[in-house]
Amino acid sequence: MIGRVCIVGAGTIGSLFAGHLAQVVDVCVLTRRREHAQALDEHGLRVTGRTELTARLDATADPSALPQFDLGIVCCKGTDLETVAASLEGRAAQATLMTVQNGLGAEDVVRRHGDWPLISAITFMSGTRHSDTEVEYILDAATWLGPYEETPLARVREVEALIRSSGLRAQAFEDLRPAQWSKLVFNATVNGVAALTGLPHDFHFGSEAEPTDLGRLVHALMEEGTAVAQAAGPGTADDPWEMNVHATGRGSGHYPSMLEDVNAERPTEVESINGALVREAERLGVEIPLQRSLYALVRAREASYS
Amino acid sequence: MIGRVCIVGAGTIGSLFAGHLAQVVDVCVLTRRREHAQALDEHGLRVTGRTELTARLDATADPSALPQFDLGIVCCKGTDLETVAASLEGRAAQATLMTVQNGLGAEDVVRRHGDWPLISAITFMSGTRHSDTEVEYILDAATWLGPYEETPLARVREVEALIRSSGLRAQAFEDLRPAQWSKLVFNATVNGVAALTGLPHDFHFGSEAEPTDLGRLVHALMEEGTAVAQAAGPGTADDPWEMNVHATGRGSGHYPSMLEDVNAERPTEVESINGALVREAERLGVEIPLQRSLYALVRAREASYS
Numbered sequence: 001m002i003g004r005v006c007i008v009g010a011g012t013i014g015s016l017f018a019g020h021l022a023q024v025v026d027v028c029v030l031t032r033r034r035e036h037a038q039a040l041d042e043h044g045l046r047v048t049g050r051t052e053l054t055a056r057l058d059a060t061a062d063p064s065a066l067p068q069f070d071l072g073i074v075c076c077k078g079t080d081l082e083t084v085a086a087s088l089e090g091r092a093a094q095a096t097l098m099t100v101q102n103g104l105g106a107e108d109v110v111r112r113h114g115d116w117p118l119i120s121a122i123t124f125m126s127g128t129r130h131s132d133t134e135v136e137y138i139l140d141a142a143t144w145l146g147p148y149e150e151t152p153l154a155r156v157r158e159v160e161a162l163i164r165s166s167g168l169r170a171q172a173f174e175d176l177r178p179a180q181w182s183k184l185v186f187n188a189t190v191n192g193v194a195a196l197t198g199l200p201h202d203f204h205f206g207s208e209a210e211p212t213d214l215g216r217l218v219h220a221l222m223e224e225g226t227a228v229a230q231a232a233g234p235g236t237a238d239d240p241w242e243m244n245v246h247a248t249g250r251g252s253g254h255y256p257s258m259l260e261d262v263n264a265e266r267p268t269e270v271e272s273i274n275g276a277l278v279r280e281a282e283r284l285g286v287e288i289p290l291q292r293s294l295y296a297l298v299r300a301r302e303a304s305y306s
Numbered sequence: 307m308i309g310r311v312c313i314v315g316a317g318t319i320g321s322l323f324a325g326h327l328a329q330v331v332d333v334c335v336l337t338r339r340r341e342h343a344q345a346l347d348e349h350g351l352r353v354t355g356r357t358e359l360t361a362r363l364d365a366t367a368d369p370s371a372l373p374q375f376d377l378g379i380v381c382c383k384g385t386d387l388e389t390v391a392a393s394l395e396g397r398a399a400q401a402t403l404m405t406v407q408n409g410l411g412a413e414d415v416v417r418r419h420g421d422w423p424l425i426s427a428i429t430f431m432s433g434t435r436h437s438d439t440e441v442e443y444i445l446d447a448a449t450w451l452g453p454y455e456e457t458p459l460a461r462v463r464e465v466e467a468l469i470r471s472s473g474l475r476a477q478a479f480e481d482l483r484p485a486q487w488s489k490l491v492f493n494a495t496v497n498g499v500a501a502l503t504g505l506p507h508d509f510h511f512g513s514e515a516e517p518t519d520l521g522r523l524v525h526a527l528m529e530e531g532t533a534v535a536q537a538a539g540p541g542t543a544d545d546p547w548e549m550n551v552h553a554t555g556r557g558s559g560h561y562p563s564m565l566e567d568v569n570a571e572r573p574t575e576v577e578s579i580n581g582a583l584v585r586e587a588e589r590l591g592v593e594i595p596l597q598r599s600l601y602a603l604v605r606a607r608e609a610s611y612s
Contacts, residue, residue, distance in 0.1 A: 196502045196603050198610035212584075217602040278518075289526075293596055296523040297502050304504035
């Protein structure tokens, strides 16, 4: 029985979880900045877009001030995960923690700081954060979750039911890894190409009529990534190229986070996404020259920040 | 005997030629913009940096107003060459024309518009254009030139001597093609990587200590390009990778023109540089997957312009 949820990190995804879950369960929020926690405490959190609601929340930037909770949803960016996981060490002994970071290996980072039961998750929902206390819910896609190590599937199903009861979409899997690989290959390619070219995820990514069309490169990058997923064991659940064609066919022109990051000269998630893919390929002896190039170019783009 | 030189296109390179050559020979300048010609006529052209001089010039934006000349140095950007060559059609019947565009194929474009004797050239000098009437001479490197088709080597040597007498560096070659290929492979790689990453041509391009260092990618790109040069026949004069290591070792941090172009959202020379390389590789059946990716990514970067 989940009585209280702690949302760890209230960026876009964390805010969407917090606002919705607060409608059905007690929610506390751990933020990085103290002003952010104060604003949430004072004004609550407003969700607009696909859902219209206001949530009352307990927020703090001090991990030692957190109440006990049953489920922690760790929503910080991959680049902050080590720090955030360390701040939870020795706390919330009864809790299950769920990671929703992009890329590979978030569960391992958290595991190094405690023996909580862990749930692996990836989310396809998206939104835009307008302020510390307002988030717009744009794409009402699902969060997928599955057991990590010995976590019972029943626990995963309980979390799935809770998320659904809050108005968000969720789907539990016995083995999430093929879906994680699909999303990793998709993300490494789409985020990397967008960050370098400045293009949102638009029709160019799916165009392969001419030999020089961008879709040819995107397709080749995704085939390399899929070969790594197969060598790693799980393979891919959905074909990343079909995910790409489907998403660009909708004409959303979504701005991948890595493009937003390089435009703002912020550190990107290139290490936990592209770097993770390249390192897995090396470990497994799979040649992925195009993905390696993409990785080197995005790292160089970060090195160019003034 | 060269009595008058026409500089066609007064960007940075054209201005450097015009300012220096006007010290030793009559110079007329054909500009694209009428205000530019008027400013040059009124104020002359000032050169600063490696050389300090002021030149009086006859300038016009109207090809039909050009006087007869003996040598035309075609200095416009590759993207303007077709238009510029067409504007010279039927004129300057006694002149030799010299092309200094980046990439491959400039001579062919000019040839389609007249049967002037042609000289192939590439230049390594660089500068910064501060206004329509002032250019700073920064890198006092040579212009290399060689005969195209049946142009006698003696004519090339005459132009070499004239350029040297003006204070610029020049070197004539019996066969310029290996040097053109060296510069093409160098330019395709350095310009493409700089345009995508935002890095000037700095130490990152020569670093290959770690497997993920940018220099590894730069090296692999240059090896692909060198294989095309070899398949095409001429091979490379200087090894592009050594040119790269030498240039970055000087620590100049030069901003390649393609990086300046994408930052200003201007059309780049990607077609006459990277496109030319990719098309030659296709024609010759050489596989260059990394250079193809670079080409597709720079084209996509152009497609992102608002």
